Amino acid sequence: MQEVLNAHANHxxxxxxxxxxxxxxxxxxxxxxxxxxxxxxTGTAWGQEVTAxxxxxxxxxxxxxxxxxxxxxxxxxxxxxxxxxxxxxxGLSMHLYGWGASDLADASAIGGKQAGNLTYGYLQYxxxxxxxxxxxxxxxxxxxxxxxxVDGITARTDLRFGFLVSGFAGxxxxxxxLSNNHQDDNxxxxxxxxxxxLAWREAKVGELGVSYLQDGSQPAYDLGLPGTVVDYTxxxxxxxxxxxxxxxxxVAGRTVFDVNDRPQAAPGADNxxxxxxxxxxxxxxxxxxxxxxxxxxxxxxxYFAGTTLPSLFNQNEQGMFRASGASLTxxxxxxxxxxxxxxxxxxxxxxxxxxxGADLRYxxxxxxxxxxxxxxxxxxxxxxxxxxxxxxxxxxxxEFRAWIMAERGAASASxxxxxxxxxxxxxxxxxxxxxxxxxxxxxxxxxRAEVKVSGDLSYEDTPxxxxxxAALLRVECRFxxxxxxxx
Amino acid sequence: xxxxxxxxxxxxxxxxLVACAIVSPEPSFAPVHPQALEQGxxxxxxxxxxxxxxxTQKSFASFxxxxxxxxxxxxxxxxxxxxxxxxxxxSFCADCHGGKTAMLPSTKLGNRPDREMPxxxxxxxxxxxxxxxxPTSCFECHGRANNEKCTACHK
Numbered sequence: 001m002q003e004v005l006n007a008h009a010n011h012x013x014x015x016x017x018x019x020x021x022x023x024x025x026x027x028x029x030x031x032x033x034x035x036x037x038x039x040x041x042t043g044t045a046w047g048q049e050v051t052a053x054x055x056x057x058x059x060x061x062x063x064x065x066x067x068x069x070x071x072x073x074x075x076x077x078x079x080x081x082x083x084x085x086x087x088x089x090x091g092l093s094m095h096l097y098g099w100g101a102s103d104l105a106d107a108s109a110i111g112g113k114q115a116g117n118l119t120y121g122y123l124q125y126x127x128x129x130x131x132x133x134x135x136x137x138x139x140x141x142x143x144x145x146x147x148x149x150v151d152g153i154t155a156r157t158d159l160r161f162g163f164l165v166s167g168f169a170g171x172x173x174x175x176x177x178l179s180n181n182h183q184d185d186n187x188x189x190x191x192x193x194x195x196x197x198l199a200w201r202e203a204k205v206g207e208l209g210v211s212y213l214q215d216g217s218q219p220a221y222d223l224g225l226p227g228t229v230v231d232y233t234x235x236x237x238x239x240x241x242x243x244x245x246x247x248x249x250x251v252a253g254r255t256v257f258d259v260n261d262r263p264q265a266a267p268g269a270d271n272x273x274x275x276x277x278x279x280x281x282x283x284x285x286x287x288x289x290x291x292x293x294x295x296x297x298x299x300x301x302x303y304f305a306g307t308t309l310p311s312l313f314n315q316n317e318q319g320m321f322r323a324s325g326a327s328l329t330x331x332x333x334x335x336x337x338x339x340x341x342x343x344x345x346x347x348x349x350x351x352x353x354x355x356x357g358a359d360l361r362y363x364x365x366x367x368x369x370x371x372x373x374x375x376x377x378x379x380x381x382x383x384x385x386x387x388x389x390x391x392x393x394x395x396x397x398x399e400f401r402a403w404i405m406a407e408r409g410a411a412s413a414s415x416x417x418x419x420x421x422x423x424x425x426x427x428x429x430x431x432x433x434x435x436x437x438x439x440x441x442x443x444x445x446x447x448r449a450e451v452k453v454s455g456d457l458s459y460e461d462t463p464x465x466x467x468x469x470a471a472l473l474r475v476e477c478r479f480x481x482x483x484x485x486x487x
Numbered sequence: 488x489x490x491x492x493x494x495x496x497x498x499x500x501x502x503x504l505v506a507c508a509i510v511s512p513e514p515s516f517a518p519v520h521p522q523a524l525e526q527g528x529x530x531x532x533x534x535x536x537x538x539x540x541x542x543t544q545k546s547f548a549s550f551x552x553x554x555x556x557x558x559x560x561x562x563x564x565x566x567x568x569x570x571x572x573x574x575x576x577x578s579f580c581a582d583c584h585g586g587k588t589a590m591l592p593s594t595k596l597g598n599r600p601d602r603e604m605p606x607x608x609x610x611x612x613x614x615x616x617x618x619x620x621x622p623t624s625c626f627e628c629h630g631r632a633n634n635e636k637c638t639a640c641h642k
Contacts, residue, residue: 053578057595077589081578097578101589117587120577126518130511131542131569140584142565149586149632158511162544173586174632199566201544207566242566247537247546252562280559284548292555298623307630312641313622321623329553339554345621353620359554363527370527370601383619395616401607403600416600418608422616429615438608442598456597462609472597 049086051480055079060105061470066431077101083480091126120149131164132157141168144197144211145238145256149173152193167196172215174308191216199240206243206251212236215306234306235260236275253279253295258302275302288331294343296323322346337361351381353395368407375400387428394424410446412454415439433463444474452476516542516569524574527601528552543567557603586632 060074081097100116122137134155141148143156143166152170159165172193193215201207216233240254256276275298282292298321304313325343332338339359346352357376364370380395398421405414418438425434437460444454456472535547543566550556550563550570564571564580571580583592583605593604605628606614618625629637 051576055595057590059590059594075589079589079595081576083576095577097581099589115589117585117589119581119585119587126515129514131515132510133569140580140586142568144565147565158513158542159509160511163509164511203539203544206545207543209566240562240566242545242549242562244539244545244549247532247539247548250546250549252559254562280555282555290553290555294559300623303623304626304630307626308632309630309634309637309641312634312637313626313630321621323621327555329555337554347620350619361554365525365527368526372601378616378620380616380620395619397616405598405600412598414598414600416597416607420608420613427616429612436608436612440597440600444598454598458597460609463612465609468609472594474598 049480050082050084051478053079053081053479054475054477056475057472059470059472061468063468064466065464066466072105073103074105075101075103087123089125091128093124093126094122095124096121127157130158138173141195143168143195144209144213144240144254145236146193146195146197146211146213148193148213148215150193162201164199164201165196167194169194197238204245206241206245209238209240211238211240213238233260234258236305248284250282251279253277256303258305260305271301272299273302274299275305290329292327292329294323294325294327297321319348319350321348335363335365337363347381350383353378353380355379357399369404370406371402371404373400373402385428390426390428393427395427396423397421398423412442412444412446414442416441430463433466436460436462438462450478513542516540517573518569520573528557529574540567540570543570584628587635588633 055078057077057079058074059077060072062070062072064070077099078101079097079099081095083093083095085093087094096118097120098116098118100114102114118138120137120139122135122139124133124135126133132155134153136153138149138151139154141150141154143154146168148168149172150168150170151173152168154166154168154170156166157164170193171191193213195211195213197209197211199207199209213236214234235258237257237259238254241252243249243251254276255274255278257273258275259273277295277297279296280292280294282290284290300313300317300319300321301315304310304315304317307313307315323343323345325341327339327341330338330340337360339361341355341357341359343355344352345355355376355378357374359372359374361372362370376399378395378397378399380397382392382394384392400419400421401417403414403416406412416439420436422430422434422436425432438458439460440456440458442454442456444452446452452475454474454476456470456474458470458472460468460470462468530551530553532546532548532551537546537548539546540550545567550567556563582596582602589595591604591606591610593607596602596604614625
């Protein structure tokens, strides 16, 4: 954890939340976060069941980029997680997870020589009834339209007559909007977020929910920043549904509305407030066969609302994305599973793409062997290039993958291979290199019940970096009593 | 001042009373699955048949870890996080949904090819194709977070 904290101290961006640049703001913020993490860690002393997990990963690879020479990278990364339950009270628990990384040889990696992140750190109280729960600290919200990393508080409970309610409020951990500025320079745009979800459940019906999310206390275009004509403030309303009238039928999906008023949208833009329809229907035809149909429709203008990367997810881009697909899952035997899938996507006047293929999965549980593989063909549309020598090129390609993993006693091993073949080598991204392939092998040894050591060796042949060999050493430690884990 | 305090106290008390009255009396979902499960993806309906998960009112079959469930686990995880938490620690989700990650999930878990990790092998080339086919697929994870590396090119 010290490494995480050091990384934060050096990197700064994580802990400088909401304060103006300079002055005591960032320092106080750092101290406040340090105190929060220290409190959480010392709180584990009260826990009757404490699980600590540590994964240390050291990697090295040499990158050969044509025209840019060779670079060697040797980053070391430490992931640390702590889960402590029954902190004095049966329902009180603490959960902490973060990482810190340092490049031991070269500081040229994007993100700097040192980096770190507190992924989550929160206290949680679970009530004995109504699935009622309260969390406070840094956590990831997952409620209706809200999928956010937040420093704040969240709560949920079941109500009588099948209703349930949940809500959250706090400060978004990441809210940077204008790419070239530090996120604290734009704190006013996404300085606060809140939302909630109300749902209703009924046996032989399923669940219906309505949710709302808002972030940003002031719209960006009110601030007089030159060139800012789009209001990035997010106000989203979501309707979600999950119907299981019979055990063999499952209907799920959601519709999201961008309910923000955007009077200054670009002239001619599609101003529809429907951001997304995303639905699927699964029918179990027998105990072995299930058929799934999917439909997705997204309107760029509404869907990209509130992005922190407007240069890439441009709200003013005209367009709509639609996709429909079907998949058939067949449990051929208790050990073999086959999945066939077909998906057709439509990007309006840009073109259509069809992806079709199959995956196999084989598990021999008693011998601790699993294997899988798949083949997919993607018939993509043709895009225009800025290169006058190659005015157009196709996106069509084929994907192949095969893998196997096995355990015997304390030893384990795995092998994973991937091959991508691009139909049009004139694609300027490919450097006239029509294939991309990778082979990764891993061997591991469970030295003790709580310690596992493994090493990976990979070989890649890519159009961008050509041939590249990478090695990785992984030490996983797990100490504690709690029954569940990341398996 | 006293009147205001009294009014607020009564309102708060009544609010708590109403809140307690409308909260479900049903016991919470088991925090931990009572039995250890076999290695690999569980098929809940193998043991639970056509029963329903009492706290969610959905069939156990809805949570069978089929390939289709793995590919579309967003909604069940969103609606029924307590069901996930019976077997998965929070760090399981953070393997992919970490917000800011140190390395690709497929690199971190290179010894687990059985897990469906996004962006295997060098993804720089392939993302130029996937992004053209469907830019909204990138947005779900990189539209509002975890996009520092995107800005190196997409300024």
